[in-house]
Amino acid sequence: xxxxxxxxxxxxxxxxxxxxxxxxxxxxxxxxxxxxxxxxxxxxxxxxxxxxxxxxxxxxxxxxxxxxxxxxxxxxxxxxxxxxxxxxxxxxxxxxxxxxxxxxxxxxxxxxxxxxxxxxxxxxxxxxxxxxxxxxxxxxxxxxxxxxxxxxxxxxxxxxxxxxxxxxxxxxxxxxxxxxxxxxxxxxxxxxxxxxxxxxxxxxxxxxxxxxxxxxxxxxxxxxxxxxxxxxxxxxxxxxxxxxxxxxxxxxxxxxxxxxxxxxxxxxxxxxxxxxxxxxxxxxxxxxxxxxxxxxxxxxxxxxxxxxxxxxxxxxxxxxxxxxxxxxxxxxxxxxxxxxxxxxxxxxxxxxxxxxxxxxxxxxxxxxxxxxxxxxxxxxxxxxxxxxxxxxxxxxxxxxxxxxxxxxxxxxxxxxxxxxxxxxxxxxxxxxxxxxxxxxx
Amino acid sequence: xxxxxxxxxxxxxxxxxxxxxxxxxxxxxxxxxxxxxxxxxxxxxxxxxxxxxxxxxxxxxxx
Numbered sequence: 001x002x003x004x005x006x007x008x009x010x011x012x013x014x015x016x017x018x019x020x021x022x023x024x025x026x027x028x029x030x031x032x033x034x035x036x037x038x039x040x041x042x043x044x045x046x047x048x049x050x051x052x053x054x055x056x057x058x059x060x061x062x063x064x065x066x067x068x069x070x071x072x073x074x075x076x077x078x079x080x081x082x083x084x085x086x087x088x089x090x091x092x093x094x095x096x097x098x099x100x101x102x103x104x105x106x107x108x109x110x111x112x113x114x115x116x117x118x119x120x121x122x123x124x125x126x127x128x129x130x131x132x133x134x135x136x137x138x139x140x141x142x143x144x145x146x147x148x149x150x151x152x153x154x155x156x157x158x159x160x161x162x163x164x165x166x167x168x169x170x171x172x173x174x175x176x177x178x179x180x181x182x183x184x185x186x187x188x189x190x191x192x193x194x195x196x197x198x199x200x201x202x203x204x205x206x207x208x209x210x211x212x213x214x215x216x217x218x219x220x221x222x223x224x225x226x227x228x229x230x231x232x233x234x235x236x237x238x239x240x241x242x243x244x245x246x247x248x249x250x251x252x253x254x255x256x257x258x259x260x261x262x263x264x265x266x267x268x269x270x271x272x273x274x275x276x277x278x279x280x281x282x283x284x285x286x287x288x289x290x291x292x293x294x295x296x297x298x299x300x301x302x303x304x305x306x307x308x309x310x311x312x313x314x315x316x317x318x319x320x321x322x323x324x325x326x327x328x329x330x331x332x333x334x335x336x337x338x339x340x341x342x343x344x345x346x347x348x349x350x351x352x353x354x355x356x357x358x359x360x361x362x363x364x365x366x367x368x369x370x371x372x373x374x375x376x377x378x379x380x381x382x383x384x385x386x387x388x389x390x391x392x393x394x395x396x397x398x399x400x401x402x403x404x405x406x407x408x409x410x411x412x413x414x415x416x417x418x419x420x421x422x423x424x425x426x427x428x429x430x431x432x433x434x435x436x437x438x439x440x441x
Numbered sequence: 442x443x444x445x446x447x448x449x450x451x452x453x454x455x456x457x458x459x460x461x462x463x464x465x466x467x468x469x470x471x472x473x474x475x476x477x478x479x480x481x482x483x484x485x486x487x488x489x490x491x492x493x494x495x496x497x498x499x500x501x502x503x504x
């Protein structure tokens with residue numbers, strides 16, 4: 001039996017093209033992985049096994065007629081704030097348990113058109129904020145997978161699916177990607193329509209992708225955008241700017257790991273210089289905080305009034321605090337964002353990528369989804385950012401390297417990420433996942 | 442924006458308005474979030490950038 005959970009998406013689609021694999025077989029393999037590990041990891045709000053099997057049969061018929069699509073037969077999970085026609089969009093909120101979507105979200109319709117198989121809805125923190133989802137970290141079940149796209153990251157890390165969709169308003173793609181040891185990519189703001197996706201803070205909300213490698217991310221991104229992107233990476237070593245402000249806030253072991261990772265890149269030929277941000281990091285994070293909470297208040301206050309007890313404590317507190325912000329300061333924050341974005345984008349133009357740790361340390365316990373401050377800056381500015389697994393902490397939890405590019409230069413960032421990925425050591429498989437795969441043979 | 446609008450001033454202002462809108466029990470339940478917001482508002486209030494030089498945000502992050 002083939003093992004596409006160990007290969008790339010491109011290799012898997014090539015096997016389908018050669019008639020060595022079917023979408024139906026891929027779906028069954030994913031369902032088997034879920035059956036084996038879901039009781040421990042709890043990545044899924046809903047698995048649509050019947051729908052996936054039917055879609056796989058139709059997709060196999062296409063292949064038999066010689067029509068093989070870019071994501072042909074690839075099982076995908078989508079975060080449960082994104083509509084899939086015929087399935088509930090629960091968003092971790094009990095009153096929405098029976099809220100069945102009538103239409104696919106734009107990103108879901110696009111994935112289907114590319115031949116992907118929608119396997120189900122992955123767990124999210126409530127409305128993509130900070131009250132933890134039930135999902136566990138595949139590397140250590142007593143640690144958070146991060147959030148808010150908790151299930152998407154964990155499902156990819158557990159080899160249940162090769163590709164998942166999430167969203168990021170502060171750090172909800174890159175942070176779970178780093179904690180779970182997978183690649184997470186948040187392209188430039190507005191890279192793809194958010195239609196059919198529940199808003200948290202609409203001027204900050206980004207769709208994002210999870211996969212096991214930059215190559216897979218690049219293939220999916222290029223297919224979704226209908227762009228040609230070379231997934232093989234640069235031949236010329238990139239120039240990188242290490243943002244030292246974040247190192248002051250990084251836990252000692254993670255800081256040491258990050259500096260060693262940068263040394264590896266430098267040894268491989270990268271041109272590295274260090275620089276401080278041109279604007280106070282605390283001001284940047286406060287601007288993000290004020291914009292996010294005021295937009296959350298605008299999006300949620302009516303529903304909070306109707307269902308106060310159904311809200312998680314963190315989301316409820318944030319909405320209530322956001323309602324109190326004077327409009328003049330909320331608008332002042334938006335004006336400051338313009339200036340922050342201009343200055344940070346100018347800084348990004350001076351190199352191929354900005355570099356910082358994705359997270360301040362390894363995944364903490366289940367009571368939190370972690371610290372968003374290392375990722376939120378790039379949600380505020382709408383600049384593309386990507387997290388690559390860079391190794392394990394002393395206690396065996398993944399850490400991530402974050403690369404940030406100039407706005408609308410997503411392809412260039414992916415090329416830099418592919419170069420870095422070739423230099424960095426590959427992570428092992430999470431122990432409980434490896435044990436499960438061994439049982440499967 | 443005036444310099445006396447510091448973190449203590451904002452926290453007091455937020456707490457008073459939270460009590461008026463949500464009652465004393467909720468005000469206490471969200472005290473940490475109010476303190477976090479007071480810190481942010483104080484920093485934004487103290488921001489000394491020339492406002493006239495800042496473009497108006499008319500189209501969101503894409504502007």
